[in-house]
Amino acid sequence: MLGPIKRRDTLAVTDISEAKEEAEPAEQDGEEQITITEWLLAGQGHHRESTMDSTSEAHSGSRKVHDEESTEIPETAHQISTDSWFQVGFVLTTGINSAYVLGYSGNVMIPLGWTGGVIGLILATAISLYANALIAKLHEYGGVRHIRYRDLAGFIYGKKAYSLTWGLQYVNLFMINTGFIILAGQALKAVYVLFRDDHTMKLPHFIAISGFVCAVFAISIPHLSALRIWLGFSTVFSLMYIVIAIVLSLKDGLKAPSRDYDIPGTSTSRIFTTIGAAASLVFAFNTGMLPEIQATVRKPVVDNMMKALYFQFTAGVVPLYAVCFIGYWAYGNNTSSYLLNNVNGPVWVKAMANFAAFLQTVIALHIFASPMYEYLDTKFGIKGSPLKIQNLTFRITVRGGYLAINTLVSALLPFLGDFMSLTGAISTFPLTFILANHMYLVAKKEKLTSAQKCWHWLNVGFFGLLAVAALISALRLIAVDSKTYHVFADL
Numbered sequence: 001m002l003g004p005i006k007r008r009d010t011l012a013v014t015d016i017s018e019a020k021e022e023a024e025p026a027e028q029d030g031e032e033q034i035t036i037t038e039w040l041l042a043g044q045g046h047h048r049e050s051t052m053d054s055t056s057e058a059h060s061g062s063r064k065v066h067d068e069e070s071t072e073i074p075e076t077a078h079q080i081s082t083d084s085w086f087q088v089g090f091v092l093t094t095g096i097n098s099a100y101v102l103g104y105s106g107n108v109m110i111p112l113g114w115t116g117g118v119i120g121l122i123l124a125t126a127i128s129l130y131a132n133a134l135i136a137k138l139h140e141y142g143g144v145r146h147i148r149y150r151d152l153a154g155f156i157y158g159k160k161a162y163s164l165t166w167g168l169q170y171v172n173l174f175m176i177n178t179g180f181i182i183l184a185g186q187a188l189k190a191v192y193v194l195f196r197d198d199h200t201m202k203l204p205h206f207i208a209i210s211g212f213v214c215a216v217f218a219i220s221i222p223h224l225s226a227l228r229i230w231l232g233f234s235t236v237f238s239l240m241y242i243v244i245a246i247v248l249s250l251k252d253g254l255k256a257p258s259r260d261y262d263i264p265g266t267s268t269s270r271i272f273t274t275i276g277a278a279a280s281l282v283f284a285f286n287t288g289m290l291p292e293i294q295a296t297v298r299k300p301v302v303d304n305m306m307k308a309l310y311f312q313f314t315a316g317v318v319p320l321y322a323v324c325f326i327g328y329w330a331y332g333n334n335t336s337s338y339l340l341n342n343v344n345g346p347v348w349v350k351a352m353a354n355f356a357a358f359l360q361t362v363i364a365l366h367i368f369a370s371p372m373y374e375y376l377d378t379k380f381g382i383k384g385s386p387l388k389i390q391n392l393t394f395r396i397t398v399r400g401g402y403l404a405i406n407t408l409v410s411a412l413l414p415f416l417g418d419f420m421s422l423t424g425a426i427s428t429f430p431l432t433f434i435l436a437n438h439m440y441l442v443a444k445k446e447k448l449t450s451a452q453k454c455w456h457w458l459n460v461g462f463f464g465l466l467a468v469a470a471l472i473s474a475l476r477l478i479a480v481d482s483k484t485y486h487v488f489a490d491l
Helices: 016-028 085-096 097-136 149-157 159-195 203-220 229-255 265-287 290-294 299-332 345-381 389-412 416-443 450-484
Strands: 006-010 011-014 033-039 047-053
Touching: 016 203, 016 389, 085 149, 085 229, 085 290, 085 299, 097 159, 097 229, 097 265, 097 290, 097 299, 097 345, 149 159, 149 290, 149 416, 159 203, 159 389, 159 416, 203 345, 203 389, 229 299, 229 345, 265 416, 265 450, 290 345, 345 389, 389 450, 416 450
Parallel strands: none
Antiparallel strands: 006 011, 033 047
């Protein structure tokens, strides 16, 4: 039997040290037993304990522990603890170098100019790496492996924080997915226009096609770890549109007359656009689902995740910087919010770049939709082979329905830059910076010096104010665009 159960609000935590002491006799008898608390919905105040052999499979309710540590692992229908840090690094890099990167020249550099844009991107990189490292280091806090962001918040703060964090994360991921479908639709439309610019098919049509393809892919890939080879394809697709965008932008820039790099707008409008650009910068480097990605990495969890983060912020940011700066240099204030709309070159080359952007977007969307898929699969007990009729039917119905809603919203409001700013304001700031610093402060308060505590409180306050300012700026931007564009607009 286990030792006494400690409780924090409504979340149960097993005394790990006592569990180890109880486990020693079993190890001497040659039967290594691992005791696991299978967490149900965090915040509901109940849990189930089960004892299983260490050779059990880590899938669909069974858990395989890769070392001798008695770390509690939550109940999940998805595969965890199996991927190398290298694969997880590619998952993170896929998010950074998605087709969103083609919009940063227009949505970040134009409002900030050369000085603000360069400094902003460098600061955003450093601050994002720091904040993500804080979250990564809390992954096994309290002897429990927190495989969901909301679980970590609920463990530290309680039931209300669990619900609030889940709501913020849902909004964050839903809006990111909406933006991805818009991007995919824009890329498909660009291919169509290159060969047949007759305006017969409009952006909403291509968004609908993109949503359907994303749904087919989501149904085919049962969980995040199953991406594997698709991450390789994603990298190839990313390199295709990034290299083509850079090469064609360089070619145009060398031939173009002098460009206008002055920050446009009145003094008042510049304030709002600068704040909105700052929110877009934050959005560029953060997923809002780091614990969910970290759940897939094998032990040692924290060390391997840190390797993946360093990989992301070295190999990942270089292409982002290059396409952002070169695109702005080539076109100045005429840079489009989708850079491939600016470039001049052979039709087949531009078509290949746009189609690569479309395919990469389909893969990237699956990453950011996976927390919702994991929640639904776990809640409804989807176990066993992904090809089982009932499992396949469930994915077709539930994932297809979820992406159908995403697609409808994408077609209704196809304002890509607005999504980046609003997502950064509503959820990326709170999840990645405010919560990260405060959770670390609460979890490590006994080990932090006064100076370190002040530093984390300063971050909480600063990013809290910035989130409010970014929200106001994003809402203003949407109001302005709503006067210019109508629903189901053909942008």
